[in-house]
Amino acid sequence: MYHPYLLIQPEVQQALAEAKPVVALESTIISHGMPYPRNVQTALEVEQVIRDGGAVPATIAILDGKLCVGLNSDQLEKLGKSGHSVWKVSLRDMPYVLSQNLMGATTVAATMRIASMAGIRVFVTGGIGGVHRGAEDSMDISADLTEMAQTSVSVVSAGVKSILDIGRTLEYLETLGIPVVTFGQDSFPSFYSSSSGFHSPLRLDSAMEIASMMKAKWEMGLNGSVLVANPVPSEFEVKPEEIEKHILKALDDANQSGIRGKEVTPFLLKTIAENTGGESLDANIALVKNNAVLGAAISKAFSGLRSSPL
Ligand code: PSU
Ligand code: MN
Numbered sequence: 001m002y003h004p005y006l007l008i009q010p011e012v013q014q015a016l017a018e019a020k021p022v023v024a025l026e027s028t029i030i031s032h033g034m035p036y037p038r039n040v041q042t043a044l045e046v047e048q049v050i051r052d053g054g055a056v057p058a059t060i061a062i063l064d065g066k067l068c069v070g071l072n073s074d075q076l077e078k079l080g081k082s083g084h085s086v087w088k089v090s091l092r093d094m095p096y097v098l099s100q101n102l103m104g105a106t107t108v109a110a111t112m113r114i115a116s117m118a119g120i121r122v123f124v125t126g127g128i129g130g131v132h133r134g135a136e137d138s139m140d141i142s143a144d145l146t147e148m149a150q151t152s153v154s155v156v157s158a159g160v161k162s163i164l165d166i167g168r169t170l171e172y173l174e175t176l177g178i179p180v181v182t183f184g185q186d187s188f189p190s191f192y193s194s195s196s197g198f199h200s201p202l203r204l205d206s207a208m209e210i211a212s213m214m215k216a217k218w219e220m221g222l223n224g225s226v227l228v229a230n231p232v233p234s235e236f237e238v239k240p241e242e243i244e245k246h247i248l249k250a251l252d253d254a255n256q257s258g259i260r261g262k263e264v265t266p267f268l269l270k271t272i273a274e275n276t277g278g279e280s281l282d283a284n285i286a287l288v289k290n291n292a293v294l295g296a297a298i299s300k301a302f303s304g305l306r307s308s309p310l
Contacts, residue, residue, distance in 0.1 A: 003117050005098060009070025012058045016119050019306060021055035021299035024069075024115035024123040024153070029288070030059075031079050031086040031105035032266040033126065034281065035273065040080035042285050044073065046292045050124070053296025058120060060111045062089055062097050062104035069118045079105055088262055090143045108155060109147035112225065116151045121214065121302060123153050124295035126288045127161040127191045128227070129265060130169030133251065140264060141172065148225035149176035152218050154210075156295040158287040159189030159196060159229040162240065163247050163268045166196050173227065174201070179217065181210060182229040183294060192238040192283050194231035207297035214298075215305050230294050236286035238279055246272045246280070 008016070015022050025046060030039045047057040058070045061079055068075070079086055087097050089104035091113060097104035106114060108128050115123050129142025148155065159182075160166050170188065173180050182188055182200035190196035204210050214226050250271035259267045273281050 003067075005065075005067045006114070006118055007066035007068050008118055009058065009068075009072075012056055012070040012118070015056040019303055021122075021296065021303045022058055022120050023050045023055045023292070023295045023299050024111055024120045025050075025057055025059040026108055026111040026123070026125050027059060027061040027071075027079055027105040028088050028107045029126055030076065031083055032088055033269055034284065035270075036080050036083055038281065038285065040077050042288065043076050043080065046124070046288055049289050049292040050296045053293055053300070055122075055296040055299045058115070058118070060106050060114050062087075062094070062102070062106065062110075065098060065101045067098065067114045067117065069114060069120070079103070084266060088266065090262065091147055092143065107142075108144040109142070112147050112151045112153045112155065115153050121153055122156070122295050122299040124156045124288070124291045126158055126284055126291065128155060128157050130160050130164040130166075131172050132264065133163070133165045135165060135168065140261075142265075145169070145172055145176060145178075148173075148178050148227060150224055152223050152225070154214050154226040154228060154298065156228045156230055156291045156298065158191045158232050158291060161191040162193075162196065162243065163250070163265070163272070166190060166198055170198060170201065176224070177222070178225055178227055179213065180227045180229065181213065182231070183210070185231055189229050189231040190240065191287065192232060192243050192280060193240045194234065194237055195240070197240075200229060207294060208301045210298050211301035211305055214302055228294070228298070230287075230291050232283055232287040233290050236283040238276070238283050243272070243276070243280065246275050249275060
């Protein structure tokens with residue numbers, strides 16, 4: 001698909017032109033979600049998992065005044081090494097970072113929008129942003145949610161991290177008309193743990209059924225995402241009560257240090273990763289790869305179902 005601001009890698013472009021499966025990946029998870037060098041290593045490994053699953057990976061970022069769809073290993077290295085000095089780009093930041101020729105790592109919201117411009121329908125990440133704990137006072141609700149209400153790209157995640165208010169996030173997703181489907185189990189996962197104490201609104205047990213649901217949604221003209229929650233593999237699970245004490249500590253540190261706005265999520269992720277001595281990082285990496293396996297399968301199933309471009 002042509003757009004003056006888009007720069008689509010030739011391999012991705014060709015796959016899209018031939019209606020072959022393509023999976024979008026975000027870049028904030030690389031720059032702000034994990035420490036260097038494991039972030040870059042993970043980004044490359046996740047791309048390989050997608051290839052092994054029969055789809056073409058397209059990591060998305062804003063570089064040199066272009067919305068880049070598909071990055072080479074030098075670009076991934078640069079993003080990963082620059083870490084928090086790269087602009088974290090959500091929807092509102094896109095015009096600024098693009099027109100100022102800044103280096104931008106895209107969040108779930110911005111990645112979805114760019115993927116959609118390029119014609120990609122499946123996006124794999126770790127965890128989405130949502131309604132923060134205490135949002136009744138702070139009004140801190142991620143633009144990921146409002147973007148999922150309007151942009152027709154499915155998001156494969158490991159559920160919602162318990163740094164957020166999971167109950168309120170599920171309520172807000174319902175308000176916005178976003179189907180939330182957990183893969184293969186009844187309970188909604190909470191990123192590091194396969195459960196959250198909340199029942200999943202929907203459950204499906206195969207990639208093909210998820211692809212059929214996406215097709216049905218979009219063919220009815222219901223725009224927006226399908227949020228797929230894929231539980232973390234059990235061998236990498238971190239017990240909820242163990243992670244909870246680290247979350248409370250990180251939330252307290254954030255309050256004490258006056259962390260606000262877009263800094264909140266990266267601060268919490270970094271603090272928890274440091275305080276759990278790497279255990280949470282191992283879980284994080286394992287679940288993203290696990291999501292890549294499912295995302296590739298959904299993308300393949302969806303390409304097979306697609307009779308005409310949506
Ligand atoms: N939650 C995670 N890992 C992440 C993020 C969220 O468990 O890496 C990142 C994603 O890029 C997400 C963003 O889109 O943080 C949300 O930021 P905010 O809460 O500021 O909207
Ligand atoms: Mn926020």
